[in-house]
Amino acid sequence: MMNNNVYPLEWFDSLILQTFDPLSTNIDSLTDNDIAAITENISKESIKIQVHLKNEVFSLKKKRHIRVTVRQYHSTLIFLLDSIIENRTAKVLQYEKIRQLADLLISSLDYLISFIEDRFSYYLSLDERVPITYLMVCRKELALKLQRINKRNISAETDKLTIKRVVKLVQNSIEADNGKKLTYRWILYFRELLKLLEDYNDDLETPSIFTPLDELLIDHNFNSVQYISILTERMTEQIYSIEKQSAKLNLLLLYYKDFKQLHSNVKITFDASHQNIKDVLENWFASEISFLQNRDEMEELGNVLYKRNINPLQPILENKIQCTLSSDQMGLILRATDETRILKAKSMSQVFKTIVPYLSTPFKRNLSYQSVRSKSYNPEEKDKEFVIKTLEKIIKHIKEY
Structure with a gap:
């Protein structure tokens, strides 16, 4: 009083x-x-x-x-x-x-x-709606902070790409005018996050796949689907660059051990409509570990069948569907259906693993799901335009039904 x-x-x-x-x-x-x-x-x-x-x-x-x-x-x-x-x-x-x-x-x-x-x-009472004039001031303040963060000279290439993506995600969230109730809790989250990013010391070194910047974002429960994809893509790229199956699994288990030691504040969140970042990544690790363990067993079974002159991939090879899109264009569509939650799986990896083996293009019979997924993150403009035109063609047909 x-x-x-x-x-x-x-x-x-x-x-x-x-x-x-x-x-x-x-x-x-x-x-x-x-x-x-x-x-x-x-x-x-x-x-x-x-x-x-x-x-x-x-x-x-x-x-x-x-x-x-x-x-x-x-x-x-x-x-x-x-x-x-x-x-x-x-x-x-x-x-x-x-x-x-x-x-x-x-x-x-x-x-x-x-x-x-x-x-x-x-x-x-942090869940009260913010007055519109106060919201205007806050948006301006947060936008200025984002500009300063974007101009920071980050030395580590991994962090440089992450900062660029995170700034864009936060900017989109701040500028969005989708009728969503914007509360004091929402403002407080972004103020704290941007202060941490402004104060972030990029000179810190870490032997882990998770950089100090990742630790900061995970601790602040930055549960953006796009950011989680950045993390899983980074790990996937390292794991599948190794040829030996057992070494792949060992590296994945090492990453999982590092991940288990990270803290995340579940009382705050970037997007309240999504799961906490630790839960999503926990599911991803469980799925990947299970996949690699099963793959070991499948390889053993494949060796036995090979000796008996039986091809274990024959059912897949016979049931392939040819798609007129290129593998890059297919990857864009699969990534979009995962991120918009049209297709719901434990991870984006599972979407690509499950679907890609049954697809082919006019120029390639067998596609690598890792390659298709990887290319979806660096699409060329011509591929994006072609995919949009293809989807527009589908919409036109649906309207005529």
Whole structure:
């Protein structure tokens, strides 16, 4: 509860609701000295409010009272932020120095709100919908952070590719306007994630397939389907570059051991509609380990059948379906059906493993599922265009049914 005798936000309240009210004051009459004094005082008042809130919270004994106090500060600051953003559109506030002052006010209020959300998130109702004006400010703030992260000079090639992809995924999520309820929890997640990425030290070395950047993202439960695919592709590429079957399995088990030691905060998530990243990767490892173990057994069976002059692949060879698409184009479609969850399997690997052996092209009878899957991550523009045209042709036919 805010102290009944003292209203800590009184100065900001008066400045925004009275001085910056374009209907009730002559704000354009402010002198340079007035503007300089207000500018200096904004910083002082911001510090005073932080100290006052910390002292007030520290003096309270009951959690209920602390919760009420924190929420009062939070909701009042958001109300003031909404008010100054709304007032700023008035013609009288377009004077250069007045506009700069309004921008400084917005920045200071946003900082105070972030301070409360960072320090006292436990006492906030994080699943409430964010006001639209506050959301606009947050999007702008997060976009600037993404620009800084994107410009970072990352030395490790693996991390460089990961950062580039993660920035794009976060950017798409922040800019999306799909009617989804955007909450304080959503904003807090991205603020924390981008702060970690800004502070990330890419000089750290690791003997594991999982880099320190991966550890950071997994710990923050960055459960994007695309990011998980980056991880599984990286491991698959290393594993299947080895010829000996037993060595493949040993390397996979080593990766699994490293993975089991990683932590993931399941209380937060990038996409609440998807499983936690640890669960998805756990399923992927189980599927891959089972596949390689079974493959060992199949090889032994194949050797026995070969000695008896029986081809174990004959049923597959006889049941192949020829596709007029190239293997690269097929890979694009299979990857898209997995990532959009049209086809649901334990992993993307399982989709390719199950389907590709039964397909052929006019130029190639036997296709490698690893090769088809790998090429789907670096598609050429002409292949993307051809696949889109093919799908449009299918849509046209369906409409005519």
